Amino acid sequence: MxxxxxxxxxxxxxxxxxxxxxxxxxxxxxxxxxxxxxxxxxxxxxxxxxxxxxxxxxxxxxxxxxxxxxxxxxxxxxxxxxxxxxxxxxxxxxxxxxxxxxxxxxxxxxxxxxxxxxxxxxxxxxxxxxxxxxxxxxxxxxxxxxxxxxxxxxxxxxxxxxxxxxxxxxxxxxxxxxxxxxxxxxxxxxxxxxxxxxxxxxxxxxxxxxVAWTFLFKSFTIKDWAIFCEAYGQPLRLGKYDAGASEKDKQILLDAVSNIGVDYAAIVPASMAVEFIKADISGSHGLYKERADWLDQQTSKVVLGQTGTTDAIAGGYAVGKTHDGVxxxxxxxxxxxxxxxxxxxxxxxxxxxxxxxxxxxxxxxxGRPEQVDIKSLVDNVTKLVPLGLKVGMSTMRDRIGLPDPAKGEELLVPPKGPAPTDPPDDNPPPPLKPGETEQTVHSTAGTGTRDAIERSTDAMLADWEPLVSPIVAGLDAEIAAASSVADVKALLSKRFAGLDAAALTELLARSAFAALLAGQVDDTL
Structure with a gap:
């Protein structure tokens, strides 16, 4: 063996x-x-x-x-x-x-x-x-x-x-x-x-x-078309001889008429004449082309699944844009x-x-590489990375189609310049009052008075923190440890499952009621 x-x-x-x-x-x-x-x-x-x-x-x-x-x-x-x-x-x-x-x-x-x-x-x-x-x-x-x-x-x-x-x-x-x-x-x-x-x-x-059957029928069509063109595609050559012409003279004239279609030259006695009758073709001669084109279209459908890029049809450019050959x-x-x-x-x-x-x-x-919506990908990564999502730089380059930089290659960097700073404030904000936060003070900045709606907002912001704090405690670390967007979504879903929805609903209802009353009486400080 x-x-x-x-x-x-x-x-x-x-x-x-x-x-x-x-x-x-x-x-x-x-x-x-x-x-x-x-x-x-x-x-x-x-x-x-x-x-x-x-x-x-x-x-x-x-x-x-x-x-x-x-x-x-x-x-x-x-x-x-x-x-x-x-x-x-x-x-x-x-x-x-x-x-x-x-x-x-x-x-x-x-x-x-x-x-x-x-x-x-x-x-x-x-x-x-x-x-x-x-x-x-x-x-x-x-x-x-x-x-x-x-x-x-x-x-x-x-x-x-x-x-x-x-x-x-x-x-x-x-x-x-x-x-x-x-x-x-x-x-x-x-x-x-x-x-x-x-x-x-x-x-x-x-x-x-x-395709064998369309090939067979098309071969018949092309053969008939060739015979038709050979018979009617050239002008009729009509030879004329005198009544007293001999059989030899007639044969000379016949040979001359026959050779004109091949050699485009002939000689005949002066007593004879050759007349050309124009080939005006009438009838259904276009049937041959239409049949051959139709059979070709059937072949295109079988092989490519479409005819938009192979056959001249109405709207061919627009149709062809939807097909890429196959x-x-x-x-x-x-x-x-x-x-x-x-x-x-x-x-x-x-x-x-x-x-x-x-x-x-x-x-x-x-197969073709997966088509990536680069704008959406970059936007999503830009939003999720600050939340702790870990994304490999090499992975991002592959997804957006950029190669890894060569060693020593000049790199693109953000433009250098001083970090933007806010102009100095000649009127520093007053110290926070009990129950106020920077967020509530900022929301009312630039107004001379604070109405009941704003006061209700302050109270609500102070009350909701104890309800939400268990949800957000340690969230940034868990997001940082997640390996994908799906993991982040599952993490958030699990966190919100422990939210006291009843208490939060009651808080929102009381706040909305207080705001409605304030609007009715135009209450301000």
């Missing part, structure tokens, strides 16, 4: 053989089934043939269907364009790696995965893996580099999907066609991605299956699916082969 990695098995429980990982399992061959020969089932495609190809793909003979999917990308510029947009948009999304923990080992594992995905060409390899969007699945072989005693993915090699079939029992397990038999894929050597465009078997899940929900789903595949078939093998099996593994995340 080949040497195996001790304790390492794949998700199916199969042991990993070192020797097998060092040899390409599906390298192309000059003979056999793994040839790069070309099949073109799109040539002369009819509804009957298409139905047969689709049925055969379900019956474990997908080669013609997969060749047709390739043909469609080459023959239909619109389909090739929108499918390329979908794959490029997802492969160009931001890729991050999240460590499994804060310990040194977890950080080291995450750094290794980052090293793998930061290789030159990884984005193109990701584009190849996304071939599954059109065909339903893709199989990418990992070419391992062990030159320095370490296991690093040197290359992720796209393999022609025609070289694979599916297990006839479950219809989901990919098998490699090899010398007349179907063999399982070696564990830790393959990235198998099944795009969930629709639920069902992988061979029925690709976009190409849905509809947002489709983009998120593609990113989530490809990330899950990479975590299963690339992250885990890379970590296991270099560090051994782990309980937790780093995670690859693919």
């Amino acid at each position: 080949a040497e195996e990695f001790k304790g390492i098995v794949d998700r199916y429980g199969r042991p990993i053989a070192k020797a097998a990982l060092k040899v390409e399992q599906a390298a192309p061959t000059g003979s056999g089934v793994r040839r790069h020969d070309a099949l073109h089932p799109a040539a002369g495609l009819t509804p009957g043939r298409l139905a047969g190809i689709l049925r055969a793909s379900i019956d474990n003979d997908p080669e013609s269907y997969l060749a047709l999917a390739e043909d469609m990308e080459e023959r239909d510029p619109h389909y090739a364009g929108v499918l390329g947009v979908r794959k490029r948009q997802v492969s160009g999304l931001e890729i991050t790696v999240e460590a499994a923990g804060e310990d040194a080992a977890s950080v080291e594992h995450a750094d290794l995965v980052r090293e793998v995905i930061e290789r030159d060409g990884f984005e193109d390899e990701l584009f190849d893996i996304l071939d599954a969007v059109g065909k339903g699945f893709s199989c990418t072989e990992i070419i391992w580099d062990t030159s320095e005693g370490q296991w690093r993915p040197k290359r992720l090699a796209w393999r022609d999907p025609r070289w694979f079939v599916f297990d006839q029992v479950d219809g989901e397990t990919p098998l490699l066609r090899d010398a007349g038999q179907n063999v399982p894929l070696n564990p830790y050597q393959w990235i198998y991605h099944s795009a969930k465009v629709k639920s069902g078997l992988p061979i029925r899940g690709g976009i190409a299956r849905a 509809r947002e929900d489709i983009e998120k789903a593609d990113g989530r699916q490809i990330a899950a595949t990479l975590n299963r078939d690339l992250t885990r093998p890379t970590v296991d082969l270099n560090f051994g099996p782990q309980k937790k593994y780093p995670r690859i995340l693919i």
Whole structure:
């Protein structure tokens, strides 16, 4: 038995053989089934043939269907364009790696995965893996580099999907066609991605299956349109000869008229004439364009989820502003699916082969960065930090998109200047009376008299302090120890639960009644 990695098995429980990982399992061959020969089932495609190809793909003979999917990308510029947009948009999304923990080992594992995905060409390899969007699945072989005693993915090699079939029992397990038999894929050597465009078997899940019929009908439309234009797009060339012309003269005239449409030059005897009749096309010739455009729109809906950025429609600019090439929900789903595949078939093998099996593994995340309302974030932090909320400076920089300053870099600082001071008061306030506070005195500053409402306010402020003091006692320290806004909210909710609401309600009611009486009688000091 080949040497195996001790304790390492794949998700199916199969042991990993070192020797097998060092040899390409599906390298192309000059003979056999793994040839790069070309099949073109799109040539002369009819509804009957298409139905047969689709049925055969379900019956474990997908080669013609997969060749047709390739043909469609080459023959239909619109389909090739929108499918390329979908794959490029997802492969160009931001890729991050999240460590499994804060310990040194977890950080080291995450750094290794980052090293793998930061290789030159990884984005193109990701584009190849996304071939599954059109065909339903893709199989990418990992070419391992062990030159320095370490296991690093040197290359992720796209393999022609025609070289694979599916297990006839479950219809989901990919098998490699090899010398007349179907063999399982070696564990830790393959990235198998099944795009969930629709639920069902992988061979029925690709976009190409849905687009095949619009491709067929559009090919008929384009062919008829070309024939129509060839027949009616050029002016009619009418040759005229005399009644006594010989058969030879007639043939000369016919050849001349025929060659004018190709060579734009001809000679005829003086006794003959060539007349050009203007091609005024009438009828429903616009039907061909309208039908082709409508079929293209259906393709755009299937591939991109929208038509606003691909087809000229009314309000195209305004509609296009709501779409970014690929509809947002489709983009998120593609990113989530490809990330899950990479975590299963690339992250885990890379970590296991270099560090051994782990309980937790780093995670690859693919998607647009979270949109942050920077103004609201800064406003909230500015208000909560004085209350004791602890916020890391590095965390804030990450949230607002600013890098950490480099060592020795010139920093922005608040402008220097004297702290603002209040002008000297020529009339210092009088000493506080019994029951007065600075707050109550300040609220009546600038007035010559103090009415009953103000006196009631003074009394209420003096009475509510004993009620509220248990609530605020030690609050600043607890807020300072909180780790998040949610913790502060929970703390405040718990504190207010102990407030004597009945006493405070009675105090407010008496104060309001006193203020009402004062207003009625205009009571002042």
